[in-house]
Amino acid sequence: MARILVVDPVHPDPQAIASAGEEIRRGRLVAFPTETVYGLGAHAFDTAAIERLFQAKGRPATDPMIVHIASVSQLDALAQAVPAAARDLALAFWPGPLTLVLSKRHVVPDSVTAGRPTVGVRVPAHPVALALLHSAGVPIAAPSANRFSRPSPTSAAHVLADLQDAVDLVLDAGATPIGVESTVLDLTMSPPVVRRPGGVTLERLLEVVPTVMSRADVYADETPQPAPGQLLRHYAPQHPLTLYVGTVDHLALRLSEDVRSTVARGLKVGVLAPAEDLVLLAPRVAAVAAAGRVVTRRYGARRDPPESARDLFRALRELDAEDVDVILAVGPEPEGIGAAVIDRLTRAAEGRVVRA
Ligand code: TXA
Ligand code: MG
Numbered sequence: 358m359a360r361i362l363v364v365d366p367v368h369p370d371p372q373a374i375a376s377a378g379e380e381i382r383r384g385r386l387v388a389f390p391t392e393t394v395y396g397l398g399a400h401a402f403d404t405a406a407i408e409r410l411f412q413a414k415g416r417p418a419t420d421p422m423i424v425h426i427a428s429v430s431q432l433d434a435l436a437q438a439v440p441a442a443a444r445d446l447a448l449a450f451w452p453g454p455l456t457l458v459l460s461k462r463h464v465v466p467d468s469v470t471a472g473r474p475t476v477g478v479r480v481p482a483h484p485v486a487l488a489l490l491h492s493a494g495v496p497i498a499a500p501s502a503n504r505f506s507r508p509s510p511t512s513a514a515h516v517l518a519d520l521q522d523a524v525d526l527v528l529d530a531g532a533t534p535i536g537v538e539s540t541v542l543d544l545t546m547s548p549p550v551v552r553r554p555g556g557v558t559l560e561r562l563l564e565v566v567p568t569v570m571s572r573a574d575v576y577a578d579e580t581p582q583p584a585p586g587q588l589l590r591h592y593a594p595q596h597p598l599t600l601y602v603g604t605v606d607h608l609a610l611r612l613s614e615d616v617r618s619t620v621a622r623g624l625k626v627g628v629l630a631p632a633e634d635l636v637l638l639a640p641r642v643a644a645v646a647a648a649g650r651v652v653t654r655r656y657g658a659r660r661d662p663p664e665s666a667r668d669l670f671r672a673l674r675e676l677d678a679e680d681v682d683v684i685l686a687v688g689p690e691p692e693g694i695g696a697a698v699i700d701r702l703t704r705a706a707e708g709r710v711v712r713a
Contacts, residue, residue, distance in 0.1 A: 359388075359517060359524045366390065366530040369485045377528055378492025385525040386413060388502040388516045389489050391481040393454045393535045393556050394509040394670070395516050396425070396499030397524060398489070407468045407498060413523035415505040421471040422498045423456050423539070424478050427490035435476055435496060437462050442566045443544045449565045452482035454539040454556025469498045475545050485530045501538060506593050508670040508677075508705075511536050515674060536667035537697045542569070550575055554697040571696075593705055594677040596627065598684040600706040602699065603713040605633045605659060608687060611713040613641035619683060620650040627651075627681035629672055631665055632658040634687045652679050662695045669698055673705065 362373040377387050384406040387398045397413065399406035401424045411418055424435060429447045432439065436459035443457050461476035470476050481487065490497060501509040504519040513529035540555035540562070548568035551559060562569045599615075601608050612634070619626050626645075628638065632655050645651050656672040657665030676684055686702050689695040703710060 359521055359527050361513065361517075361527045361529055363529045364485055367484050369488050369528070369530065371488075373528065374485075374488045374492045377489050377526055378494070380526050381489070381493040381497060382495065384409075386410060386523065387489070388510075388513070388520065388524050388527040389486055389499075390483050390513075390528065390530045390533050391425075391454075391486045391499075392483045392533060393481075393538045394511055394533055395502040395513065396423075396481075396486070396497075397502035397516075397520065398425070398497040398499040400493070401469055401496040401498040402464065402466065404466050404468055407466060409523075410498065410500070411468075413520055414500060414503070416500065417505070418468070419471050420500070421473055421475075421477060422469050422500050423541075424465065424469060424476055425481055425486065425490060425497045425499055426478060427487060428480060431496065432459075432478060435462055435465055435478055436460060440544055440547075442549060442568075445565050446542070446544075446562070447480075450557050450561075451480040452487060453480070454482070454535055455479060455562075456539045456541045456555075458541060458543040458545060458552065460545060475543075477541060479539055483530070483533070485528055489528065508594065508673045508701075509538060511667075511670050515670070518674075532667075532671075534667065535663075535694075536669055536671075537694065537701060540697070554700050556694070556697070558693045559696060560693060593707060594673060594684060596677060596681055596684050597709070598629075598686055598702070598705045598707075599709040599711060600686050600688055600699075600702045601711045601713065602688040602691070605631075605637065607713045608634060609637040609641070611711065612685065612687065613638055615685060615711075616642045616651060617645055619685075620645045620648075624682040625650055625652070625680065627676045627679055627684040628653045628687075629656060629676050629684060630654075630687035631656065631689055633660070652676065652681055657689070659690055662689050662693050662698070665689045666694045666698050669701065 656668035
């Protein structure tokens with residue numbers, strides 16, 4: 358049974374943090390908020406704790422974990438042959454939602470990196486995460502604190518729903534501000550490649566390192582290429598999800614037709630969409646909605662992509678908990694952080710993508 362400590366997100370109680378730091382040093386599992394999503398943390402050099410972490414998540418041992426550090430000064434203890442571009446990026450974006458994949462040093466256990474010669478490292482920006490890292494005094498390996506293949510957790514309630522019995526302590530500081538995970542950038546190749554779009558947008562990376570390549574540049578075909586161990590099913594909801602991408606005007610007709618035809622097949626439909634799409638959809642599906650055959654959930658708005666990112670996983674969990682048979686999800690605009698949202702929804706859709 359997990360112990361829960363509620364802390365202020367900006368000025369966490371030092372005693373709560375000291376207690377959590379002690380738990381980490383003793384090999385326990387501590388869930389904590391970062392600016393992206395909640396992480397499930399363990400002492401990165403304690404192989405027994407790492408083993409428990411993999412078991413708690415139900416995660417295949419082929420999936421490497423991100424190592425969190427308190428400041429850039431700890432980077433060279435974990436990584437070697439750090440290229441100049443990595444230092445520029447760390448200077449520009451740390452603390453923040455950017456994970457740098459670099460050649461690892463021997464001290465990083467193979468279990469953390471799933472046997473790879475590389476390690477993903479980041480300095481998180483959330484005051485609670487930073488305080489915990491300072492207090493623990495050791496690097497913290499932390500995947501997102503969800504059960505494998507569940508949406509990532511953006512609140513302590515999500516963590517408890519998935520990991521209640523497996524986690525020793527949860528630091529509850531409310532909802533996480535960004536809502537999608539960090540950008541994973543591989544610097545072991547030149548030019549560097551984005552392995553997972555996330556909190557730091559491609560546009561911002563290019564301002565610092567103009568040669569950075571997106572996955573779309575590397576793989577011309579449009580199938581999403583998972584990061585190592587990041588299976589396509591990673592974010593799969595319990596009900597089959599179809600993703601719709603396109604402009605709000607083009608999608609409105611197709612989406613409403615699909616809602617009505619799905620209801621006509623006797624199914625109950627959940628719709629997950631930005632505000633603008635729901636406004637256009639409502640009058641077109643009024644009849645089936647009045648009959649209780651459609652449940653809608655708004656996540657943010659097309660005019661406010663960061664809000665869509667923040668709402669995404671909560672709305673997805675809520676809709677998945679409804680007694681719907683299928684979920685039709687509308688993607689945001691693909692620019693900026695919208696790229697990360699579309700990436701997560703594409704994985705949840707397991708390839709069922711409608712472009713209109
Ligand atoms: O925002 C985040 O990144 C959150 C918070 C808790 O920091 N963490 C997170 O961890 O999302 P996780 O384990 O759910 O996702 C880690 C991603 C995976 O896609 C993994 O493949 C990639 O980072 N990754 C980690 N180490 C890597 C490595 N050495 N080489 C390539 N990819 C790596
Ligand atoms: Mg994850």
